[in-house]
Amino acid sequence: MSNTDNRCRLVLVAPDIADVEVCTQAISDALRGGDVASVILPxxxxxxxxxxxxxxxxxxxxxxxxxxxxxxxxxxxxxxxxADGIHVTGNAQVLAETMEKFSPKLIVGGGNATDRHHALEMGEIRPDYVFFGKIDGDIKPEAHPKNIALGEWWASMIEIPCIVMGGTDPQSVLDIANSGAEFAALRLAVFSEPSQAAAIVAQVNALLDEKAPRFED
Incomplete structure (x- = not known):
């Protein structure tokens, strides 16, 4: 079993599948592939x-x-x-209201940090994490460079963990890991071919085990 405590970990964004049984099977298969920190359900x-x-x-x-x-x-x-938590896609005010209502009983994180100013606004609310990118923003093979840059900036100076949205290529997690971000999120990279989901999650974890930088204690 790999030690994932000191490196970037995988977060999954559930696929847009309306059939609940098909969606459940896809996620169940993916989770069999190895370590996943959390699954966001849009x-x-x-x-x-x-x-x-x-x-x-x-x-x-x-x-x-x-x-x-x-x-x-x-x-x-x-x-x-x-559920264990709520992923907020609204602005800082919505995040603050959600934190007030549900934290610390539930995990509450924010996902509309489009630039440094908005990220810092969210940071002041002290959520459990900040998310860079859109949960359906994986439209190219690579992670969006702006999101990686925000993740690198954030991870270098702020203790609140961040999740950076990856691309449609599973290998995009490496650029995110190299930024210092604690979590890399994948959606289509894992679920575009649901039958391959477990193998892709296993592949991503092996990649992170081998090449992701280790966090300092």
């Missing part, structure tokens, strides 16, 4: 009732694998589905 185009159905199916699967289930969408669903 609401995508689902109505609240369908999103709750997804969450109630997915949250136990994620937790059973030892990962944290973070919901990005209707916050009421997080409580009903017994």
């Amino acid at each position: 609401q995508y185009g689902l109505d609240d009732q369908a999103f709750q159905k997804h969450a109630e199916a997915l949250v136990p699967v994620i937790q059973h694998a030892g990962a944290a289930a973070l919901l990005a969408g209707d916050t009421r669903v997080a409580g009903r589905a017994r």
